[in-house]
Amino acid sequence: MSRFLLILTLALLTSTVNADKPILSLVIDDLGYSFEQAKKVINLPGQHTYAIIPGTTYSKKIALYAHQFGRETILHMPMQSAIGRKIESSALHDGMSEAEIADSVLTMIRQVPHIKGINNHMGSRMTEIGYMMRPVMETIRNLNHSFYFLDSRTTALSKAYQQARQAGLDALKRDVFLDVNHVNPEAITFQYQRWLKKSKDKGQAIAIGHPHPTTIEVLAEKLPETLVKYEFKTLSQLIQLQQQETASWPKYLSHWQQDSKNSKQ
Ligand SMILES: [Zn+2]
Numbered sequence: 001m002s003r004f005l006l007i008l009t010l011a012l013l014t015s016t017v018n019a020d021k022p023i024l025s026l027v028i029d030d031l032g033y034s035f036e037q038a039k040k041v042i043n044l045p046g047q048h049t050y051a052i053i054p055g056t057t058y059s060k061k062i063a064l065y066a067h068q069f070g071r072e073t074i075l076h077m078p079m080q081s082a083i084g085r086k087i088e089s090s091a092l093h094d095g096m097s098e099a100e101i102a103d104s105v106l107t108m109i110r111q112v113p114h115i116k117g118i119n120n121h122m123g124s125r126m127t128e129i130g131y132m133m134r135p136v137m138e139t140i141r142n143l144n145h146s147f148y149f150l151d152s153r154t155t156a157l158s159k160a161y162q163q164a165r166q167a168g169l170d171a172l173k174r175d176v177f178l179d180v181n182h183v184n185p186e187a188i189t190f191q192y193q194r195w196l197k198k199s200k201d202k203g204q205a206i207a208i209g210h211p212h213p214t215t216i217e218v219l220a221e222k223l224p225e226t227l228v229k230y231e232f233k234t235l236s237q238l239i240q241l242q243q244q245e246t247a248s249w250p251k252y253l254s255h256w257q258q259d260s261k262n263s264k265q
Contacts, residue, residue: 021231023204024195025049025238026219027150027174029076029121030210032056035065037211042066044216045223046232051076051119054111055090067114072234074150075115077108077136079123082155092126092136101132102139109143116236119150119174119208120160127151127158136160137167148239150174152208170239178209178218188218199230204238 025048028041032053042050042065049072052059066073078091090108092101109115118140126132137160140147149164151173164171176195181187192207199205209215233241 021229022196022199023238023241024199024226024230024232025204025206025235026232027051027074027119027206027208027235028211029119029152029208031062031076032059034058034211035061037216038062038065040216041211041219042069042071044219046227047072047234047237048232049074049116049235051121052112052115053078053088053121054108055088059112063112063114072236073112073115074117074119074235075109075112076121077105077118077123078121079126081122081126082124082128085122087122091122092132094125094129094132096132098135101135105136105139106143109140115147116234117148117150117170120152120154122154123152123158123160124155127160128155130159130163133159133163134167137164137169140164141167141169145169148172148235150206150235170243172206172235172238174208175205176207178207179212179215182210182212182215185214185218188215189222192218192222196226196230204233206235206238 026046027049029051030053031038031041031050033056035058038050038058050062050066051074052062053076063073078088080091080093081087090104092104096104120127137149140149145168148170149160151158151161151164151171153174161171161173175198176191178191178195179188195205195207209219
């Protein structure tokens with residue numbers, strides 16, 4: 001009996017220690033144009049999530065490589081931006097009908113094997129339009145209800161998260177972009193520290209970075225130490241955790257949380 005109590009105490013202590021560690025999720029976007037670049041980020045220490053642009057030269061090869069290494073991948077879905085920046089020809093744009101959006105979403109999803117979810121590439125125009133995001137999310141849900149959507153939040157007015165939740169998909173939002181300035185290591189380090197602080201403040205934080213040489217250098221230098229002090233989760237692990245937390249709440253609180261999430265932007 002005393003041995004049982006000892007094991008129980010140890011188990012409780014361990015779970016308390018883990019619960020105290022802030023949670024970080026790292027997503028590397030824009031993969032598909034260089035296999036060498038992708039190999040570098042896939043081999044960074046820790047479990048992260050890799051976002052692949054469909055229809056690019058190495059999209060399939062990278063998806064298979066990441067899968068082979070047990071890495072989580074998502075589809076990085078191109079969407080029209082507000083400032084008319086050059087974007088992939090497959091990008092969803094505001095001139096499309098609902099049927100064209102659905103077709104395009106399905107084509108893109110089929111181009112990248114083994115994905116667990118989707119996030120938007122650019123999209124500062126498209127994600128602001130609720131009636132454009134609705135068919136995107138409904139098509140994803142109808143194809144595979146277990147896909148999640150990460151709103152990259154390339155605009156503060158994005159409706160992507162809200163529309164994903166309304167369609168019944170699991171959804172997340174990006175907290176920090178690591179490398180809007182991707183040439184200056186100090187700027188990336190500053191954003192990296194903001195990411196850690198956010199996770200300490202609210203328990204978890206999602207960062208998006210890109211496979212630029214300076215970003216890779218900063219990540220390779222900082223990740224080993226961060227892996228000791230923080231708990232890293234892929235996006236699907238983060239969603240699992242949120243579901244467990246919601247399930248352990250009393251029923252009336254779960255409803256309240258659902259409502260409050262749906263009412264947010
Ligand atoms: Zn992107």
